[in-house]
Amino acid sequence: MVKxxxxxxxxxxxxxxxxxxxxVFPSEEKRVKKRVRLLSEWVSKSPGENSFTMLxxxxxxxxxxxxxxxxxxxxxxxxxxxxxxEISAYTGTARSHFLQLEFKLYDVxxxxxxxxxxxxxxxxRLIGKTTSAEQVDEIRELECHLKKMDRKWxxxxxxxxxxxxx
Amino acid sequence: xxxxxxSLVAVSAFLxxxxxxTPFTIQGTSMEPTYPNGGINFCWRLRYxxxxxxxxxxxxxxxxxxxxxxxKRVVAREGEQVEFRDGRLFVDDMEVVESYVRFPCDWNxxxxxxxxxxxxxxxxxxxxxxxxxxxxxxxxxxxxxxPLW
Numbered sequence: 001m002v003k004x005x006x007x008x009x010x011x012x013x014x015x016x017x018x019x020x021x022x023x024v025f026p027s028e029e030k031r032v033k034k035r036v037r038l039l040s041e042w043v044s045k046s047p048g049e050n051s052f053t054m055l056x057x058x059x060x061x062x063x064x065x066x067x068x069x070x071x072x073x074x075x076x077x078x079x080x081x082x083x084x085x086e087i088s089a090y091t092g093t094a095r096s097h098f099l100q101l102e103f104k105l106y107d108v109x110x111x112x113x114x115x116x117x118x119x120x121x122x123x124x125r126l127i128g129k130t131t132s133a134e135q136v137d138e139i140r141e142l143e144c145h146l147k148k149m150d151r152k153w154x155x156x157x158x159x160x161x162x163x164x165x166x
Numbered sequence: 167x168x169x170x171x172x173s174l175v176a177v178s179a180f181l182x183x184x185x186x187x188t189p190f191t192i193q194g195t196s197m198e199p200t201y202p203n204g205g206i207n208f209c210w211r212l213r214y215x216x217x218x219x220x221x222x223x224x225x226x227x228x229x230x231x232x233x234x235x236x237x238k239r240v241v242a243r244e245g246e247q248v249e250f251r252d253g254r255l256f257v258d259d260m261e262v263v264e265s266y267v268r269f270p271c272d273w274n275x276x277x278x279x280x281x282x283x284x285x286x287x288x289x290x291x292x293x294x295x296x297x298x299x300x301x302x303x304x305x306x307x308x309x310x311x312x313p314l315w
Contacts, residue, residue, distance in 0.1 A: 106233040107230040108230075109230065109231070121230045123229035123233065137193070141229040141230045142230075163227065163236070166302040166303075
């Protein structure tokens with residue numbers, strides 16, 4: 001009976017240890033996924049967003065990107081290298097046109113082609129309502145490259161994949 | 167025994183509806199009136215297992231994965247010249263009669279050749295300005311199948 005309890009306690013401690021290790025030291029894939037989720041969270045805008053939250057989010061968005069970061073979205077008139085400030089300013093301007101904005105991610109796939117490099121592909125859906133009460137629902141496939149610097153992952157390249165070419 | 171049967175049915179249903187016959191809801195008006203906004207359908211993913219998409223076929227085009235897809239109609243295949251003149255579709259300089267297009271259309275698009283291993287897809291609803299409609303050439307590898315009905 002005592003032996004059984006001993007094994008149970010050891011088993012429980014091992015499980016707790018594994019859970020703790022996974023939580024405290026997340027895998028690189030989870031770290032990358034978290035950065036992508038933060039991008040989605042900070043781009044999104046709730047209907048009654050106050051100025052403080054708005055400014056904080058705009059400032060935070062820039063911190064996700066490498067300085068400079070290459071953007072490849074010719075159809076959105078964005079091509080070339082952009083600094084963090086430029087990305088923040090561009091996002092701020094774009095967000096200001098919306099009363100409500102939701103940046104949803106689907107089919108997120110993360111691979112590590114090289115050490116300290118990650119490639120993320122996903123479908124991004126932008127649903128929102130503009131200040132002129134127009135409904136927006138845009139879907140794009142994005143391919144992002146992230147670089148690891150000082151134990152943090154930063155977007156170094158963001159490309160809009162051309163699914164349909166006119 | 168009962169539990170094994172239930173598990174087998176559940177696993178089979180999961181595989182069937184995830185990889186063979188995927189349910190989806192239509193969001194948007196791009197394929198109206200053939201497929202109205204809010205409709206429910208299934209993507210039959212074995213449709214092009216042994217054949218190629220043909221002109222007038224309605225196909226599901228995937229993005230990064232299969233959770234979000236575009237429903238469009240194939241209007242031209244690889245090697246063909248596609249063009250719009252005053253809302254009328256021309257393939258290899260021959261006008262194509264499209265009975266599924268019900269709304270007025272005034273599109274003009276210069277002629278272009280569909281590249282190898284690609285198809286040219288357009289929605290049935292062309293009542294909006296051409297720049298507001300998401301259409302064009304896509305790789306055949308992105309065609310996931312077609313709607314069940």
